Amino acid sequence: MKRIGILTGGGDAPGLNAVIRAAVKTAIYEYGCEVIGIRNGYDGFIDENGLVPLGIDQVRGLLTRGGTILGAANRGNPYARKIIRDGKEVTIDVSNEIVKGIKRLELEALLILGGDGTLRSAHELFLKGVPVIGIPKTIDNDIGGTEVTFGFDTAVTTATEAIDKLSTTAEAHHRVMVLELMGRDAGFIALHAGVAGGADVILIPEIPFKFESVVAKVRERVERGYLFSIVAVSEGARPVGGGQVFARGGDEVYTPRLGGIGQAVGEYVEEQGYETRVTVLGHVQRGGTPTPFDRWLATRYGAAAVRLAARGAFDHMVSLHAGKIVDIPLEEAIAIPKRVDVNDDAVITARGLSISFGDE
Numbered sequence: 001m002k003r004i005g006i007l008t009g010g011g012d013a014p015g016l017n018a019v020i021r022a023a024v025k026t027a028i029y030e031y032g033c034e035v036i037g038i039r040n041g042y043d044g045f046i047d048e049n050g051l052v053p054l055g056i057d058q059v060r061g062l063l064t065r066g067g068t069i070l071g072a073a074n075r076g077n078p079y080a081r082k083i084i085r086d087g088k089e090v091t092i093d094v095s096n097e098i099v100k101g102i103k104r105l106e107l108e109a110l111l112i113l114g115g116d117g118t119l120r121s122a123h124e125l126f127l128k129g130v131p132v133i134g135i136p137k138t139i140d141n142d143i144g145g146t147e148v149t150f151g152f153d154t155a156v157t158t159a160t161e162a163i164d165k166l167s168t169t170a171e172a173h174h175r176v177m178v179l180e181l182m183g184r185d186a187g188f189i190a191l192h193a194g195v196a197g198g199a200d201v202i203l204i205p206e207i208p209f210k211f212e213s214v215v216a217k218v219r220e221r222v223e224r225g226y227l228f229s230i231v232a233v234s235e236g237a238r239p240v241g242g243g244q245v246f247a248r249g250g251d252e253v254y255t256p257r258l259g260g261i262g263q264a265v266g267e268y269v270e271e272q273g274y275e276t277r278v279t280v281l282g283h284v285q286r287g288g289t290p291t292p293f294d295r296w297l298a299t300r301y302g303a304a305a306v307r308l309a310a311r312g313a314f315d316h317m318v319s320l321h322a323g324k325i326v327d328i329p330l331e332e333a334i335a336i337p338k339r340v341d342v343n344d345d346a347v348i349t350a351r352g353l354s355i356s357f358g359d360e
């Protein structure tokens, strides 16, 4: 291999820089190969100054750094891009322009770090002749075909610390503390952090809840002498018979932004006579230095992706399976998004500990 490219698509996640570092080091030390960084997702192929050569000096100190040195773009779908034309906003398909940009660079492989949307675009680019390799990234952990994505462990760590901190105030003030967590349509962050932080109620998108069941749990605790409760709510959770709560609608370029279910739960609990406060943890979950697990996973993914490229296993994604790094076709990875299995031992264990999912 003489030259490969690397880009980070979608929102950022802790560990992106660690992947970039591992990929660049492996490409240079193992294969003597040049690496080009593409800035701001796919935009770098069409923007002026969108490309940056990445050598050992450029990746020094990156292991612990959150964000991405390449910049991220959450409007990165090459098939639907908003531009202003003749004073009006229009949506255009820039995929052919991007493919031309990639071919002009004569890349022998393009490593694409992204979530479901970016990986879907990666597969579509492969069908247009681009030699892509996918690397699964997202704090939501919702990508099929891999046991875990990098960024998830850091987000769970941050969310668990938040529950720990809220618990002390909840106990001191005899309050109900509701914590709204990220995750889109997957409840992994709320489930993992909720169990790790000892939450009393965990609400996730996979298990529609009843407001009254949440209050019943709070009441049951009060009756047993526990005057405070912790409720971890996934942003995508929804009541039985109701819909998800959105802070902003979406369109063909932007996905709708979830937000507000924590407030709705908090208001209901307070109306039933229990003093309640609501915290929305938001982007704190996406920031900061990656945990050792995420650094370890990101490093292994980055190096494995370069080895895959050298083998010519394009249109594949690196993934974690039974503790080993393997690879699977991108099409398989994007076919079925991963969700919490409600019959899995994690949910059964939580129920056994008397954690409520608001459904009983």
Ligand code: F6P
Pocket (backbone or CB within 6 Å): 011, 074, 115, 138, 139, 140, 182, 183, 184, 235, 257, 258, 286
């Ligand atoms: O997919 C990662 C994620 O952080 C989700 O958990 C959240 O719903 C969304 O991105 C927020 O996106 P944005 O950064 O565009 O507000």
